[in-house]
Amino acid sequence: MGNLLLLLAAVLPWTTLLLAAGRGTTAARVKLQNSIKETSFPPQRFLGQISPLDNNGPGGSTTRYYAQHLTGKSDEGFYGIIATMDVYGGFNLTTEQVTQCTVLLHNEVGSEVTSLNVIQIGWEVAPETYGDSRTHLGSLWTTDGYTKTSCRNADCAFVPEKGAHMTLGGVIETVSQPNGPKQTITIKVIKDHITGDWMVYYGFNGDNPALIGRFPKAIFTGGLANRAREIQFGGYVYNNATTLAPMGSGYLPKDDAVTSATMSNIQLIDQNGHPYPVPKDSYSYMTDPNIYDANPIVNGRFFYGGPKQ
Numbered sequence: 275m276g277n278l279l280l281l282l283a284a285v286l287p288w289t290t291l292l293l294a295a296g297r298g299t300t301a302a303r304v305k306l307q308n309s310i311k312e313t314s315f316p317p318q319r320f321l322g323q324i325s326p327l328d329n330n331g332p333g334g335s336t337t338r339y340y341a342q343h344l345t346g347k348s349d350e351g352f353y354g355i356i357a358t359m360d361v362y363g364g365f366n367l368t369t370e371q372v373t374q375c376t377v378l379l380h381n382e383v384g385s386e387v388t389s390l391n392v393i394q395i396g397w398e399v400a401p402e403t404y405g406d407s408r409t410h411l412g413s414l415w416t417t418d419g420y421t422k423t424s425c426r427n428a429d430c431a432f433v434p435e436k437g438a439h440m441t442l443g444g445v446i447e448t449v450s451q452p453n454g455p456k457q458t459i460t461i462k463v464i465k466d467h468i469t470g471d472w473m474v475y476y477g478f479n480g481d482n483p484a485l486i487g488r489f490p491k492a493i494f495t496g497g498l499a500n501r502a503r504e505i506q507f508g509g510y511v512y513n514n515a516t517t518l519a520p521m522g523s524g525y526l527p528k529d530d531a532v533t534s535a536t537m538s539n540i541q542l543i544d545q546n547g548h549p550y551p552v553p554k555d556s557y558s559y560m561t562d563p564n565i566y567d568a569n570p571i572v573n574g575r576f577f578y579g580g581p582k583q
Contacts, residue, residue: 339561341521341568341578342508345542346555351501354464354543360535361397361459362523363409363449370514373521374398374412375537377461377507381497390419391497393472393489395461397446409449411476413442417495431493438486440476452523452533464543507537508568509578518565522579527569529577538575
């Protein structure tokens with residue numbers, strides 16, 4: 275493809291994948307599923323424009339790693355997602371580290387970063403953000419690719435449901451441990467066909483997800499005001515330290531539900547509110563699968579994590 279076109283998202287710890295496509299020794303590795311070709315990747319401008327040359331690796335100023343799946347963009351759009359995640363914690367992170375597992379909905383706008391609408395929700399451990407090392411239900415939204423406008427959790431615009439048992443930014447008290455009992459959360463984000471708001475549901479350990487609040491349609495000036503053009507989901511870690519933060523359980527995936535972290539029951543939602551499986555032409559993105567990896571999706575589930583063997 276000639277010159278390097280691959281860009282990595284940065285700006286905030288809750289950033290996620292920025293992928294155009296590229297080749298060369300500095301390009302992040304992309305693992306494809308099925309017959310998707312590198313040239314078919316949609317241009318994306320997620321949250322910032324930082325070259326892989328700025329991703330300096332362990333001991334460098336900042337390192338960001340992704341192990342995520344993407345639906346690919348759709349003209350018909352997506353109207354929500356349901357996903358169940360193993361939720362982890364108890365990590366001894368520094369204030370310069372973040373680990374998270376998220377779902378992210380956005381409008382694909384080509385090169386126009388300033389009109390990028392994003393909703394991102396999942397669990398995260400981010401000591402600098404929360405002032406502690408507990409696991410939180412974290413969220414972030416923007417209407418301009420974080421150029422000027424962004425907001426975390428329930429700090430602004432998000433409307434909490436009265437009497438809800440959880441809110442964005444809340445602590446998830448019980449978490450999984452590698453080789454121990456699994457604790458899970460289920461996230462459902464779905465567009466209300468009457469109000470146009472994005473409704474957020476949350477469930478713990480198999481409970482039916484209950485409504486905890488909504489992102490009003492009026493927040494979004496375009497894109498997510500109507501539908502999401504693409505959805506991505508999986509693990510992300512941010513380091514500004516000499517050690518690697520754990521992703522998921524902290525172990526590389528080995529199709530082992532005892533040790534590896536999972537994301538399961540993954541379903542997309544159509545404009546009629548009906549769930550359906552992730553399309554077979556989805557693809558995956560790993561910054562460095564030797565450090566953090568994600569297995570292919572099988573029956574709505576995949577394993578992910580790292581860096582331990």
